[in-house]
Structures are given as structure tokens and as C-alpha cells.
């Protein structure tokens with residue numbers, strides 16, 4: 102913190118970039134404090150509460166996290182069992198974990214790091230439950246960091262990754278906190294126990310929406326880092342003869358290697374622009390919400406859910422492709438890619454399990470489809486739902502941006518219509534609403550992915566058509582944008598072709614175009630990854646280092662393996678030699694028999 106003051110970092114974004122540079126792969130043990138705990142105090146606390154607590158948080162005099170998930174519930178927030186019961190006699194809330202399944206489980210940094218938590222609990226006052234609300238809870242003694250009486254806290258044990266975060270469990274036993282520790286910006290409990298309800302119960306979910314927006318940027322960061330490593334390594338690695346008798350080829354000259362990596366390079370650029378677009382939309386709508394205008398809250402929720410799920414799924418699949426494209430060395434921690442994967446793949450689960458998030462967006466699309474069918478106006482991002490589905494593609498050899506965006510709009514509109522019609526058919530068959538919904542959720546997931554894909558393609562095209570970019574750069578970025586869109590069509594051709602939107606000639610054009618673009622991008626591939634400007638210490642990769650000295654780095658890395666600290670490992674004396682001696686003794690015996 103002091104270092105950031107010295108460096109004059111004022112904005113939270115700059116501070117976050119500095120933190121990530123300091124702890125480039127594992128999330129910092131203070132990531133949740135800065136990224137979730139403090140911003141939630143700012144956004145969900147009253148002005149008085151913010152004035153009191155935010156400075157303590159920003160100066161790390163109070164270190165916190167966000168404790169919502171329980172052993173028995175993570176997705177279904179309304180099913181959370183931790184209770185906060187108001188005691189008007191003492192002006193306190195009594196926090197309790199009434200069941201085993203109600204134990205808080207997973208909250209990051211709760212095990213050993215933090216001294217406070219924002220706890221999501223079912224609020225009870227005057228004998229009535231008012232649903233989940235957030236409470237600021239001190240969990241450790243501020244003098245000696247011991248656990249506060251009435252709490253049981255511990256670490257949940259080893260995980261796939263996320264090793265920089267001590268995810269923990271926390272059990273409350275009639276633990277008392279002051280009434281004013283309930284975050285009361287939107288809902289309140291008065292001294293007499295009266296409950297003042299919020300304009301919208303989902304305002305309490307605001308912290309999650311904010312983090313989902315951040316996670317879209319994380320999807321870009323992690324995929325682009327893996328792409329940098331894999332593309333640079335593919336330029337250095339020579340393997341096999343492309344020309345019989347010739348020198349071994351750079352693996353980046355194999356068309357298959359290009360088809361693996363260049364679409365992921367294009368996706369990295371697309372996700373960066375999508376994350377920036379998402380952040381701008383979040384900034385605008387969240388400030389409207391803070392001013393009391395909740396009109397666009399459903400649109401923000403739907404977009405944040407959809408993009409968080411879509412981008413993390415695609416990024417994780419892409420990081421694995423990057424790892425495998427590096428052969429054996431990609432499997433080593435020396436490549437840096439396994440750690441990137443292990444630390445981002447949790448994002449498909451945390452902050453809203455991806456399928457559940459996609460279904461939230463699907464639910465929004467279903468409602469918008471019905472409004473569109475009634476001729477009601479729709480938000481700009483959703484207006485494609487009223488596309489005339491009888492129109493066929495005008496795509497030509499040039500694969501123009503206009504024809505590509507039209508294709509993605511048509512595909513998403515058609516798939517949303519298919520899912521909605523199935524839902525309506527289910528209802529007409531007499532199914533209850535929840536069954537009609539559940540029995541159409543698989544097509545809705547596919548449609549929502551198409552909806553998110555359209556957002557990303559359209560956003561990329563819009564930025565290229567609006568931003569002033571020098572012609573040479575614009576040309577290369579246009580190649581990337583076209584590759585991202587054409588590759589997406591080729592890889593999902595069935596969804597674009599199902600209603601004959603493309604004719605056979607257009608399909609051939611697209612298949613030729615994707616291969617031609619690989620050749621167009623090849624000369625600029627290394628420059629395009631260098632443009633992300635990730636320093637070597639952040640990539641932590643022998644394969645992706647800027648100077649390309651891969652084998653030297655691998656050799657030094659291997660020599661530094663702890664197993665090389667001794668020539669003969671203790672396991673020889675403890676196990677191997679006794680085993681061999683036993684074998685030779687038994688052999689002597691059998692020879693004598």
C-alpha cells in the first residue's frame with residue numbers, strides 16, 4: 102500500500118495493475134479485500150457507514166473478504182441458511198450457523214488472512230425473515246489476530262489452483278454484532294426492529310455483478326498471456342521437415358498450428374475490447390442504480406452473467422489449446438501455462454457457476470423475445486431479436502463486417518426463437534411454467550452463447566469502425582476481427598446453416614477465408630503478441646520469454662528443481678536399496694532351491 106502511495110497510484114485500476122504485476126499469476130491474498138470487500142462497503146453501505154469503514158479498508162487497517170457461500174449452498178442464494186436475528190434489547194444481530202450445511206465454506210482469505218468479513222445471511226426481525234442481506238462481521242482480534250469467541254474458522258484444504266488464496270470455512274455460534282453493522286444503503290432495520298425494504302431485493306446482489314464484470318477482463322488477461330507464450334514458443338520451436346530434406350520448420354509454419362493459435366490471438370483482442378465495452382456499460386448503469394434509476398439493472402445483470410460465463414469458458418478452453426500446442430514443454434510449470442489455467446478455471450464456477458449465469462441471461466432473452474413479438478421496444482443490444490428470419494445471407498468473397506454481423510445476428514435471433522418456441526410449446530402441452538422452462542434450458546444455453554458471441558463480434562466491428570486507428574494497424578486489427586468472426590462461423594457452421602441462411606458457395610467462401618487469414622496474420626503474429634507488452638516476470642515462462650532463449654531457460658529451470666539438491670535422493674536409501682537387496686537375497690535363495 103505504501104509503495105503504491107510512493108508511486109503515486111491514485112486510481113483503483115492502476116493499483117490493481119500494480120498488484121497483479123506484484124503477484125502475476127496467483128490471486129493476491131488481498132485480491133478479494135480490494136476487489137470485493139472495499140467496493141461493496143462503498144456501494145452497499147450508507148454514506149455514514151462508507152465514511153467510517155472505507156478508509157479503514159483502503160488503508161488496510163481492516164482487511165476483509167466476501168463470505169456468502171455455504172457447505173450446502175453456493176448458487177441458490179435464497180437458500181442460504183446462516184441467520185442474522187435482530188435483538189432489539191441489545192440493538193444487535195445474532196449470527197448463527199444452525200446446520201452443518203450452513204457453515205460458510207469457500208470464502209477467500211477467510212482461513213488465515215482477514216480480520217473482517219461481509220457475511221450474507223438471512224435477516225430475521227420481529228419473527229419474520231426478510232431474505233439475504235450483508236453484514237460486516239469482525240472475525241479476528243485486531244490486536245493479536247486470534248479468532249473471535251463464538252466463531253470456528255479454518256482452511257478448506259488444497260485446491261486445483263488459487264494457491265495464493267486461503268479459502269476457508271467459518272461457523273457462527275450465536276455471534277453478536279451491532280445493528281449498525283448491517284449494510285443499510287438499500288434495506289434497513291430500525292432500532293425498534295422495523296424492516297425497511299429496498300427498492301429491489303437484488304440490489305444486495307450488486308457485488309457479484311461487479312466482480313462478474315471484472316472477470317470478463319480476467320478472461321482476456323489469462324487467455325492473452327497463454328497466447329503470448331504459445332505464439333512466441335511456436336516461432337522459436339523447430340520440429341520436423343516441412344520441406345523434405347529441408348531444415349526443420351518453425352512449428353508456427355504448420356497450418357494446423359496456425360489454426361490452433363491465431364483464432365485464440367484474435368479472441369484475445371476481441372475479449373479485451375469486449376471487457377472494455379462491458380466495463381463502460383457497467384460504469385454507466387451502476388451509476389444510474391446508485392442514483393436510484395434501476396431501469397437498466399436487468400440488462401446489466403443479464404450481460405454481466407452472459408459475458409462472464411461465455412468468456413471464461415472460451416478462455417479456459419483456449420488456454421488448454423495453447424498449452425497443448427507447446428508439446429511436452431507446455432505441460433511443465435516452466436511454460437507458465439498450467440498455473441494460468443489452474444488459476445482462471447475456477448472462474449467458470451466462482452462468482453456464479455457458468456451454466457447458472459447463462460440461464461439468468463437466457464431468462465432475460467426469453468422475456469425480451471416475448472416483448473419483441475408484441476412489438477414493444479427493446480434495448481439496443483437486444484433489438485436483433487426482431488430480425489426477419491426469412492432473410493438469407495448476402496456474404497461475398499470479401500466477408501464484409503456487415504455480412505458477418507448480420508450472420509451472427511441471424512444465428513442468435515433464430516436460436517433464441519427456437520428455445521422460446523420450445524418453452525411455449527411445453528406450456529401448451531400443459532406443463533407448469535417451471536417445467537416448461539427447465540425442459541427448454543439446453544436450447545436456451547446454446548442460444549445465449551450465440552447472443553454473447555454476437556455481442557463480442559459486433560463490439561469488435563463497432564470499435565474498428567468508430568476508433569481513429571492508423572491504416573496499417575487498422576488493417577491488421579481488421580484481419581483479426583474477420584478471423585474471429587469467420588472462425589466462429591466455421592466452427593459452429595451447423596447453427597448458421599440450420600435454416601439455410603448460407604448457401605453452399607458461401608460456406609466454401611468462409612472455409613477458404615479462414616485459411617487465407619492464417620497466412621495474412623502469420624507475418625504479424627509475434628508482433629501482435631508482443632503488443633500486449635507483458636514483461637517476462639509477469640509471464641513467468643521459459644517458453645514465452647521475450648528474448649526467445651527457451652532451451653537455455655529450460656535447462657536452468659530444470660537444474661533449479663529441488664530434486665536436484667542432492668545427487669542421490671533419500672528414497673534410494675529408504676526404499677530402493679532395501680528392495681533391491683531383498684530381491685537379490687530372494688534370488689540367492691531361489692538359486693539354492
Ligand SMILES: CCCCCCCC/C=C\CCCCC/C=C/C(=O)SCCNC(=O)CCNC(=O)[C@H](O)C(C)(C)COP(=O)(O)OP(=O)(O)OC[C@H]1O[C@@H](n2cnc3c(N)ncnc32)[C@H](O)[C@@H]1OP(=O)(O)O
Pocket residue numbers: 113114117128132133135136137167169170175176177178179209303306307309310312315316319398399402450451452453454457461464465
Ligand atoms: C479496478 C479494480 C479492479 C479490482 C479487480 C479485483 C479482481 C477481481 C476479479 C476476480 C477475483 C475473483 C475471486 C473469486 C471470488 C469469488 C467470490 C464468490 O464466488 S462470491 C459468491 C458468488 N456466488 C454467486 O454468484 C451465486 C450465484 N447465484 C445468484 O446470483 C442467484 O442465486 C441467482 C442465480 C441469480 C438466482 O437468484 P434468485 O433465485 O434470487 O433470483 P431469480 O429467482 O433467479 O430471479 C429473480 C429476479 O431477480 C433478477 N436477478 C437475479 N440476480 C440479479 C442481480 N444480481 N442483479 C439484478 N437482477 C438480478 C433475475 O433476473 C430475476 O429477474 P426477473 O426475471 O424476475 O425480472
Ligand SMILES: Cc1cc2nc3c(=O)[nH]c(=O)nc-3n(C[C@H](O)[C@H](O)[C@H](O)COP(=O)(O)OP(=O)(O)OC[C@H]3O[C@@H](n4cnc5c(N)ncnc54)[C@H](O)[C@@H]3O)c2cc1C
Pocket residue numbers: 133166167168169170173174175176177206207208209263268447450451452453454456457460
Ligand atoms: C476458486 C473459488 C473461489 C471462491 N471464492 C468464494 C468467495 O470468496 N466467497 C464466496 O462466498 N464463495 C466463493 N466461492 C464459491 C462459489 O461462489 C460457488 O462455488 C459458486 O457460486 C457455485 O455454487 P455451488 O458451489 O453451490 O455449485 P452448484 O450450484 O451446486 O453447482 C453444481 C451443479 O449444479 C448446477 N446447477 C445449480 N443450480 C442450477 C440451476 N438453477 N439450473 C441448472 N443447473 C444448476 C450447476 O450448473 C452445476 O453444474 C468460490 C469458489 C471457488 C471454486
